[in-house]
Amino acid sequence: MNAMSHTTGGNAYNFGFLDEYAKKEIRRAVLKAIAIPGYQVPYASREMPMGRGFGTGGLQLTLALIGPGEVVKVIDQGSDDSVNAVNLRQFIEMTCPGVSTTTRTAEASLIQSRHRIPERPLTPTQILVLQVPYPDPLVVVEPSEDKRKIMHGEADYSRLLVKLYEDIVQFDEITISHRYPTRINGHYVIDPSPIPRWDVPRLDHAAALTLFGAGREKKIYAVPPHTRAEPLAFSDVPFRVEDFRDAAGRRRACARCGCTDSFLDEFSSDAGEKVYQCSDTDWCDEKLLRKESLRGEAA
Amino acid sequence: MNKVLEVRNLSKIYGPGCPHCIESTGPEADTNLCPHCGSVVAIHDVSFDLFEGEILGVMGESGSGKSTVVKALYFDQAPSGGEAIFFDGDTQHELFALNAARQRWLRNHRFGMVYQNPNLGLNFNISAGGNIAERLLMSDLMDYGAIRERAKALLARTEVLLSRVDDLPKHFSGGMQQRVQIAKALATQPPLLFLDEVTTGLDLSVQARILDLILEIQQELKTAMVVVTHDLGVIRLLTGRAIVMKYGRVIETGLTDQILEDPQHAYTQRLVASAL
Amino acid sequence: MSYVAIKGGGRAITGAAAVTEFLRTEQGLGNPAAEPLEIDTILHQLRHLVDRVVSEGGVYHPQFAALAVKQSLGDTLEAAFALRAWRSTRPRLTATPPLDTSRMRLIRRISSAFKEIPGGQMLGPTPDYALRLLRLELIDESPDAFRAVARDWLGSCPEAQLPDSFPKVLDALRAEGLLPPLPHPRPLSPGERGESSAFDITREPLVFPVPRSAALATMARAETGSLLAIAYSNMRGYGDVHPTVAELRVGYLPVLLPHPVTGELAEVGEVLMTECEVVAMYAATEPGGKPVFTVGYGACFGHNEVKAISMAILDRALQKGMQDGPANPSEDPEFVLLHVDGVDSMGFASHYKMPHYVTFQSDLDRLRTTQQKSGEPA
Numbered sequence: 001m002n003a004m005s006h007t008t009g010g011n012a013y014n015f016g017f018l019d020e021y022a023k024k025e026i027r028r029a030v031l032k033a034i035a036i037p038g039y040q041v042p043y044a045s046r047e048m049p050m051g052r053g054f055g056t057g058g059l060q061l062t063l064a065l066i067g068p069g070e071v072v073k074v075i076d077q078g079s080d081d082s083v084n085a086v087n088l089r090q091f092i093e094m095t096c097p098g099v100s101t102t103t104r105t106a107e108a109s110l111i112q113s114r115h116r117i118p119e120r121p122l123t124p125t126q127i128l129v130l131q132v133p134y135p136d137p138l139v140v141v142e143p144s145e146d147k148r149k150i151m152h153g154e155a156d157y158s159r160l161l162v163k164l165y166e167d168i169v170q171f172d173e174i175t176i177s178h179r180y181p182t183r184i185n186g187h188y189v190i191d192p193s194p195i196p197r198w199d200v201p202r203l204d205h206a207a208a209l210t211l212f213g214a215g216r217e218k219k220i221y222a223v224p225p226h227t228r229a230e231p232l233a234f235s236d237v238p239f240r241v242e243d244f245r246d247a248a249g250r251r252r253a254c255a256r257c258g259c260t261d262s263f264l265d266e267f268s269s270d271a272g273e274k275v276y277q278c279s280d281t282d283w284c285d286e287k288l289l290r291k292e293s294l295r296g297e298a299a
Numbered sequence: 300m301n302k303v304l305e306v307r308n309l310s311k312i313y314g315p316g317c318p319h320c321i322e323s324t325g326p327e328a329d330t331n332l333c334p335h336c337g338s339v340v341a342i343h344d345v346s347f348d349l350f351e352g353e354i355l356g357v358m359g360e361s362g363s364g365k366s367t368v369v370k371a372l373y374f375d376q377a378p379s380g381g382e383a384i385f386f387d388g389d390t391q392h393e394l395f396a397l398n399a400a401r402q403r404w405l406r407n408h409r410f411g412m413v414y415q416n417p418n419l420g421l422n423f424n425i426s427a428g429g430n431i432a433e434r435l436l437m438s439d440l441m442d443y444g445a446i447r448e449r450a451k452a453l454l455a456r457t458e459v460l461l462s463r464v465d466d467l468p469k470h471f472s473g474g475m476q477q478r479v480q481i482a483k484a485l486a487t488q489p490p491l492l493f494l495d496e497v498t499t500g501l502d503l504s505v506q507a508r509i510l511d512l513i514l515e516i517q518q519e520l521k522t523a524m525v526v527v528t529h530d531l532g533v534i535r536l537l538t539g540r541a542i543v544m545k546y547g548r549v550i551e552t553g554l555t556d557q558i559l560e561d562p563q564h565a566y567t568q569r570l571v572a573s574a575l
Numbered sequence: 576m577s578y579v580a581i582k583g584g585g586r587a588i589t590g591a592a593a594v595t596e597f598l599r600t601e602q603g604l605g606n607p608a609a610e611p612l613e614i615d616t617i618l619h620q621l622r623h624l625v626d627r628v629v630s631e632g633g634v635y636h637p638q639f640a641a642l643a644v645k646q647s648l649g650d651t652l653e654a655a656f657a658l659r660a661w662r663s664t665r666p667r668l669t670a671t672p673p674l675d676t677s678r679m680r681l682i683r684r685i686s687s688a689f690k691e692i693p694g695g696q697m698l699g700p701t702p703d704y705a706l707r708l709l710r711l712e713l714i715d716e717s718p719d720a721f722r723a724v725a726r727d728w729l730g731s732c733p734e735a736q737l738p739d740s741f742p743k744v745l746d747a748l749r750a751e752g753l754l755p756p757l758p759h760p761r762p763l764s765p766g767e768r769g770e771s772s773a774f775d776i777t778r779e780p781l782v783f784p785v786p787r788s789a790a791l792a793t794m795a796r797a798e799t800g801s802l803l804a805i806a807y808s809n810m811r812g813y814g815d816v817h818p819t820v821a822e823l824r825v826g827y828l829p830v831l832l833p834h835p836v837t838g839e840l841a842e843v844g845e846v847l848m849t850e851c852e853v854v855a856m857y858a859a860t861e862p863g864g865k866p867v868f869t870v871g872y873g874a875c876f877g878h879n880e881v882k883a884i885s886m887a888i889l890d891r892a893l894q895k896g897m898q899d900g901p902a903n904p905s906e907d908p909e910f911v912l913l914h915v916d917g918v919d920s921m922g923f924a925s926h927y928k929m930p931h932y933v934t935f936q937s938d939l940d941r942l943r944t945t946q947q948k949s950g951e952p953a
Contacts, residue, residue: 019666025778042780047659052919053926077933079584084929086584115933133926145909146783154400158407158437159422165432166425168443169465172948177937196937216919218780234443242940266936279933 016063017095022046026064026220030211033222038188039152040135045218055088055114056215058131062112065127065211068098073108078116078263078279088112105282115178117199119262119283122208124225130193132214135221137181137191157181157189161232168237180239181232184223189232192223198241198263203229244276254278257287302386303491303523304349304372309381311367314338316379324546326566331362331546341367342547345381351490352521356538356555358528358570364547365527369493372525373412374402385409387490407437411484411522415496417476420483423469427454427479430468434486453482457512474505478512485516492524498533510536531574535559543567599648617641626847626877627651631917632658633777633796635846635876652798652921659918667778670771671832672840675762676850676874678740681826686744688821688854694741699825701880744822745852745870754854755867765831765840783909790893790912794886795875798917805915806885809892809905816891818853818871818884825849825878850874851883855891869894 016023022044029043048056055076066072074089076082080103089101102108105118114131122128138148141159151157160181167175178194182203192200193212203210203223210223223229233239244252244264251260255275262283264276278284312320317336324331324340331340342364349355357365371378372394383394387409397405406412414420421430431450440446454464457478463471468479477497484492494513498506514537516522526537534541534555541558543551543566551564562568603609618625618641628640632655640658647653683699686692748754763769774789776796781789794802809816827845834841851873857866871891873883889911896906904910914920 013664017664019664021666021778022663042782044776044778044780046663046777047656047918048663049657049660050922051656051925052922053924054922054929056922077930081584082930083584083588087588090585090588115931133923143909144783145913149782150399154403156403156437158433161436162422162425162429162433165436165443165446166429169426169428171945173941173945175941175945177941178934194931194934196933198937216923234446235441236445237443242937243944263933264936265932266939267932279936 013095015096016066017048017091018046018060018063022060023064026060029220030061030064030222033211033220034209034224036188037224037227038184038190038221040188040190040214040219040221042218043220045215048215050087050091052216053133054084055112055131057213057217057220058112058114058129058215059088059091059213060215061129061211061213061220062092062110063095065129066092066096066099066110070096070099071107071109072096072099072101073103073105073111073282074101074113075111075116075118075280075282076114078118078265078283079281081281084114103282105280115194115196116263116279117195117202117210119278119280120286121202122206124207126208128208128210130195130210130212132191132193132212132219133216134179134191135212135214135217135219137179137189152188155187155189157183157232160189164232164234168234174233174237174239183228183230183232185227188221190221190223192229196242196263197231197239200229200231200239201241205229252276254284254287257284257291259284259287300350300353302348303351303353304386304525305384306348306368306372307346307382309345309368309371309383310343310379311341311364311371311376312338312343312379313341325548326545326550329546331364340547342371342378342544345542345544345549347542347549347552349491349523349525351523352517353540354517354524354526354538356526356528356534356541357544358531358534358541359544360529360570362546363544365529365544366495367547368544369412369495369525369527373410373493374406375412385491407434408487409489409491411487411489411492413477413480413484413492413494413497415499417468417473417480420480421468421476423467425467426465427459427468427471427482428464430479431483431486434483438487449486450482453486454479456516457482457485458508472505474501474509477501477509481509481512481516485520485522488520490521490523492522494524494526494528496528496530497526499528499530513537531559531571543570595648599646612645614638614641614645617644621649623878624649624651624654626879627799628654628658630875630877630879630882631655631796631798632662633876634658634662637847652917655798656918656921662777667775669832670773670775671830672763672769672771673761673773674828674831675764676824676828676848677743677746677762679824679826679828679848679850680739680845681741681824683825684741684822686820686822688744688819692744692822693747694738700878741824743852745854748821748854748868752865753868754870763831763840765842767840768833768838769840770833781912784897785908785912787890787894787897790908791872791874791886791890793912794873794889794915797882797886797915798920799879799882799885801915801917801920802885802889803881805905805911806888806892809888809903813903814892814905816853816855816871816888816895818855818888818891820884820887821852821854821870823849823851823880823883825880847877848874849877849879849883851880851887853884853887853891 025043029041033041046060048059050056072092074085076085093101105120110127112129136148138151138160141163142148164174178196179191180197180200181189182192182200183189192203205226207225209225212221231239246252252264253260254264254277256277259278262278262280265279266274266276269275315336316338319335320333320338320340321343323333323335333340345368357368359365370376372383378395385392385394392405428450431453432446435446435449451461451464455461459475459478468476498509517524528534538555541555542549545566551558551567559571562571618637624644625637625640628643628651629635629637632640643654643657681697683701684697745754774786774792776789776792828848829842829845831840832843853871854868855871857868869891871887873886873890875882889905892905893908893911897908901907
C-alpha cells in the first residue's frame with residue numbers, strides 16, 4: 001500500500017520529532033515565560049508519542065531547545081535509570097541524531113527532570129526542564145481558569161494563604177508536602193511541579209534557567225536565573241523542608257554513600273528494615289567515587 | 300466635618316437601553332422597566348455625600364434600587380454612569396476610573412461590606428477565623444500569630460464565642476453569621492462600611508443586639524456607613540441622614556428625624572404612615 | 576533491595592515491548608494458516624473502529640488509522656493517540672475554507688422532525704432497527720459465502736438516480752423564519768476565493784472564554800465515550816436542551832483548497848463525515864425580538880452518529896452556558912472542553928502508574944510531623 005511508503009523508522013522524522021513551526025511556537029512561549037517570570041504562557045501543546053502526564057510538556061521544551069552538540073540528561077525521581085527517564089532518553093536519542101546523553105549532572109547542558117532538582121548546584125550554562133502535571137497553584141481554591149487568570153494578574157493569593165492558615169489551625173503545621181506554592185520575583189505564584197520542599201530553596205537565585213512544561217494543561221513558565229523564588233509562608237511560621245532526622249535527632253545518612261545532606265528515598269529492605277538512600281543517583285555515585293578514591297589515597 | 304464619599308449622578312441600567320429609558324421609568328411612570336426596550340433602570344441620577352463617622356440611610360421598597368447603590372460603590376457591579384469620589388486622608392480616589400486591581404485594593408483595605416445573605420460575605424468552607432484571616436491576608440499582614448490574635452479580638456468584639464473561632468460559619472445561627480460578617484468587614488479598620496439589609500430575616504431580639512453593635516462600632520471607630528434597609532426602625536435607630544428611593548430615583552433626602560416626622564413626598568408619607 | 580529494582584529500567588521497557596509484540600503474533604505459534612491482520616481487512620471489516628480512530632485522532636487518514644488499530648491491538652484510545660502523535664510531526668501547510676455540507680455525497684440521511692423531507696429520508700447503513708441477536712453463523716463464515724453477500728446485494732440493487740446533493744432540512748425552517756439567520760461566514764463553492772476564519776485548536780491554545788469554533792473543533796476530535804457521558808447528563812436532567820434531530824447525515828464531503836497559483840478553490844478529495852443538526856428550545860433573539868428555535872451543531876470525521884448527536888447537544892448547551900452562565904456541568908465550557916479529550920485524559924490516568932516515590936516521601940514527612948504534633952500536649 002503506497003500510504004505505508006512514507007512512514008516507520010526514526011529516520012523518517014524531523015530532527016527533534018516536532019515540525020519546525022511547532023518548535024518556533026514553543027521557543028516564542030519560552031521567551032515570553034522568561035520575560036514575565038512565573039507567568040503561565042499558554043501554548044498549543046502537541047501530542048507526543050508518550051502519554052500525557054509522562055512528561056510531554058517537558059519533552060516539547062527539550063525538543064524545541066535542543067541542537068546538535070547538546071549534552072542531555074534525563075532523570076525521573078532523581079534517577080537516570082527509572083523507566084520513564086529511560087524511555088524519554090531513548091526517544092531523544094532516536095529523534096535527535098548528533099545529540100549526546102549523559103547521566104552526569106556536571107556534564108549536561110540540558111537536564112529534563114520529573115519530581116527532582118539535582119543536588120549538585122546548576123551552572124549558568126545549564127538549563128533545567130521540569131515536567132509539570134498541574135501548572136496552576138490556584139486550582140485548589142478556584143476551579144475556573146478564567147477566574148484564576150484574573151487572580152494571578154492581580155497577584156490575589158489570599159485564598160491560597162487562607163489554606164495555609166487553616167492548615168496551621170487544624171494541624172499545627174502546613175501540610176503541603178510537594179508542589180509547594182512559590183512566589184516568583186515578588187508577583188506570580190507558581191506550582192514548582194511535584195518537587196519535594198527540599199528542592200524549592202534551590203530555585204531561589206539559581207544560576208541556571210529553570211523551565212516548566214505542562215503538556216496536558218498546555219502551559220509553559222520559567223524561573224529565570226538569579227530570580228527570587230519564595231515559598232509562601234507566614235513570617236512567624238517559616239517554610240520547612242523535609243526532616244530526615246531519626247528519633248534521636250540525628251540526621252540520617254545514605255546507606256550507600258553515607259551522605260547526610262541530600263534528599264533521601266526511604267524503603268524497606270527484604271529483611272524488613274528501613275533503608276535510606278540518596279534519591280539523586282548521580283550525586284550518590286559521585287560521593288561514592290570520592291569516598292573510594294580517598295580510601296585509595298589513605299591506603 | 301471631613302467628607303468621605305461624594306456620589307454624583309450614579310446610574311445602572313440592565314439591558315440594552317434606549318433613548319426612552321429614562322423618561323419612561325421612575326416614580327411618575329410607576330415602573331423601573333422601560334416599555335420600549337425592556338431594560339431595567341435600576342438606579343438613575345443618584346447623588347449624595349457622606350461624612351466621617353456619619354451613618355447615612357438608604358431606604359425604599361424592594362425594586363427601589365437601594366441595594367444597587369451600595370453594590371456599585373463596593374465594585375460588585377459596574378454602574379452604567381455617574382461618578383463617585385472616595386476621600387482617604389489626603390488622597391482622592393475616583394472610584395469608577397480605577398483599574399480592577401486598584402478597585403480590589405480599596406475593597407480589601409479601605410471598604411467593608413456586610414450583606415443580607417451571609418453566603419455572599421463569608422466563605423462557608425473555611426472557619427470563622429479563616430474568613431477574617433482572608434481579609435487580613437488580602438491587606439498583606441503575613442504574621443500568623445498576629446492574624447490569629449486580631450481574628451480573636453474581632454470576634455470577641457462582635458460577641459462571637461471564642462470557642463467557635465475555628466468552626467465553619469455554615470454551622471452558625473443567622474445572627475452569629477452576621478456577627479462574623481461584621482467582624483470580617485471591620486478586620487482592616489476601614490473608614491467606610493456598607494451594610495445591606497443586615498438585620499432582615501433575623502429575630503427581633505437578635506436584630507436589636509446587632510444594631511447596638513453597629514452603633515457602638517460607629518462611636519468607637521468613627522466609621523462612616525451607608526445602611527441600606529426597607530425597615531424604618533433600623534433607619535430611625537441608626538441613621539442621622541437618609542435618602543428615600545423609589546423605582547431607581549431619589550425622591551426625598553434630609554435629616555432622618557425630619558423625614559420620619561414630616562415627610563414631604565406622598566410616597567414617603569405613605570411609607571411612614573404604614574410603619575406606625 | 577527495591578532501590579536496585581529500578582536499575583535496568585531500559586531492559587524492562589524493551590521486555591514489555593517484546594511481550595506485547597508476542598501477544599499480537601501469538602496466533603501464529605504452530606499454526607501455518609495464521610496470517611497477519613491486513614490493513615485492508617481492518618479498513619473494511621472493522622470500519623467503525625477506523626471511523627472512531629480518524630475522528631478522535633483528528634486526522635483524516637483511514638489507512639494510518641487502520642494501522643494504528645492493528646499495532647494497538649484494537650485499543651481505540653491508543654490508536655487515536657498514535658495518529659495524533661504522527662500529526663504532531665506534520666506542518667500545517669494550508670487550511671480549508673468553511674465547506675458546504677449540502678454538497679455531501681450521502682449514504683444516509685434522516686430527520687426526526689418531519690415525516691417527509693425535501694429529497695426524502697434515506698435510512699442507509701444503520702443498526703438502529705436491527706435486532707441485537709448474536710449471529711452465530713458468523714463464527715464459522717465460509718470465504719465463499721462471505722464473497723457472495725456483497726456481490727448478490729449489488730446485483731439486486733435497482734439502478735437509482737441519486738441527486739448530487741440534498742437540501743438541508745434547516746434551510747427550510749430558516750426560510751420560514753423559525754431559526755436564527757445563518758452565522759457567517761457562508762460556505763464557499765469551487766472557483767470562489769476565501770480562507771478559514773475558524774479557530775485552529777492544533778495551533779492555538781484554548782484561553783477561556785473561547786469562540787464557538789474552538790469548542791466545536793475540540794468536540795469534533797473528543798473521545799466518544801467522554802462526550803456521550805456529558806451529553807447524556809444533559810439529556811437526563813442536568814440541563815434542558817430537549818433536542819429534536821432536524822437532520823443527521825452521513826456521507827462524503829468534497830474538500831476544497833485554494834489553488835497554490837490562482838488562489839481559486841478547487842476540489843482535492845472527499846472525507847467521510849457524520850453531521851447532526853438539532854433544533855432545541857426556542858429563545859428570544861434579543862429583548863423584544865421575535866423568538867426562534869435554537870440550533871446545536873455536531874460534525875466529525877467518519878461514521879460516528881452517537882458522537883455527532885452528543886456534540887450537537889453539547890454545542891447547544893455550551894452556547895446557553897456562554898450566554899447566561901453555566902447552570903450545570905454540560906453548559907460549562909471549561910468543564911466540557913477540558914475533560915473530553917481522549918489523549919489528555921487517558922494519558923493522565925495512565926501516568927499514575929509511574930513512580931511517585933519522591934512525592935510520597937514528602938507526604939510521609941508531613942504526616943509523621945503532623946502526627947507527632949498532635950501527640951504533643953497542647
